[in-house]
Amino acid sequence: MANNAQLQLPKTLMPIILIGIVAIIFLSKSTVTIDAGEAGVLWKRFDGGVVTDQPPLGEGFHIVAPWNNVIVYEVRQQELYETMKVLSSNGLDILLETSTWYLPKADELGYLHQKIGENYLERIIKPALRSAARSVVGRYTPEQLYSSKRDVIQNEIFEETRTILDDEHIQLNEVLVRDVTLPPTIKDAIERKLKQEQESLEYEFRLVTAAKEAEKVIIEAEGKAESNRILSASLNDQILRDKGIEATLELANSPNSKVIVIGSGKNGMPIILGNQ
Template sequence: MKSFLYALVGLMLSSLAMSCTVVKQGEVGVKRTFGRYADRPYTEGLRAFNPFTSVIVKVPVQTENMEVSLNLPSKEGLNIRADISILYNLQPSKAPDILREIGRSYEANVILPVFRSTVADVTARYFAKDMHTGQRAIIEEAIKTQMGGLLKDRGIIIEAVLIKSIQLPANLARAIEEKLEAEQRALRMEFVLQEAQQEAQRRRIEAEGVRDAQNIISQGLDPNLLQFKSIEAFLELAKSPNTKVIITDGDMPMLMDLQDTNVRQSGIRD
């Protein structure tokens, strides 16, 4: 009976000595016992540990957004103020190594120094105006690729580098705006010239069509056809009940209405 009581008391004491924590989705837990990190991280779920000897350190592994503001050097030696977002995540299996080799301040100890070095190296290859135009996406991709190569082995994955805002020097910004305005005016003028050329082409095609139609008509009006049409006209005049005077040279008839002639003559006599 006494042994049973001793066992029960021991079980109760050991239960009191245990503690629990919940590892949530989007993070892993690494158990540290007497200052040493375990090799295998815990995934999400309820995890027990001895609070007198161990602790579970939680590390986020979902996408994190690191905001940085700094001056970017350009190829011509200017400093361009920019706000940049670094999207990254940690490989879950590498969480113990990250805690051992870098610590929990991996953003300040590794990511930020690598980013500053990389961004200075990449942007120095481009002119300041390139950071304000379509070259920005190329610059972002170059920074991401170079950072990813340096941090991948450490278990840090760079998902994207986004340049959110650029503050160019006032003189440079004004020069870029003037250049863009000049390009817009040139494009408008090119459009006007194209419109004028298209209109001239349309008129030329229309004139050629009229000319071709006239040539076809003139070629079709041969003497035989004109004589045939003249005979048709004589036949139609012969069917008319009114008195007509027809003056002709045998080819083309000229018609005179006697009634209208008489009326005009009567008016003269009056």
């Protein structure tokens, strides 16, 4: 009898075990955990597919029907490093290295998934960036790309790429031109030209400086000449005699001088001999 009870016990537990297994499977299929920096697009099998009229699922734990599906997207800023070969305005090959900062628009994830899909980087961002880069670089010469226009080119590539991606539910934050590589012969020619221009500017600066110095000397000389002319015009014989007398008296009173006066000099001035 005891043996029969032991044999019947597993039979009574079988439904419970089956129910438990089904519940575990149901729960495993019905729960979704979305990590930090992510969001989920809900796809309903029996209710219209991709949900676009509701916000995407945010971070944390969620329960969904097991026959539905959740596609998780990273919504943090991401970087695309791209090296591409483009043509300048005169048809020369230019190697352009860029960094692009982008992220999907979180509130438009449903439309992004429905229209483009998870592989939106390859399907839309890279083609848009390459198209904008070719369009912009094709308007400039290698010399402009190498020197003065790099910031302008970077901004133009950013604006053209953003215009495309704004309609594709993707937010573009920045496009940075990391490097512009020209053919070696063109690069050397540009560097020589820039060096010659710099030397020419330096030479012109020296000429301008020298001209200003000469002008300064002329002005100073003219000033001194005018000063002497005014001084000469203001002097007369009486003033000169008075100045001579003052100088003679000061010299005569000097303890270190011995003065011998003999006769008189020109204009009645004394002649001074001896200074020991």
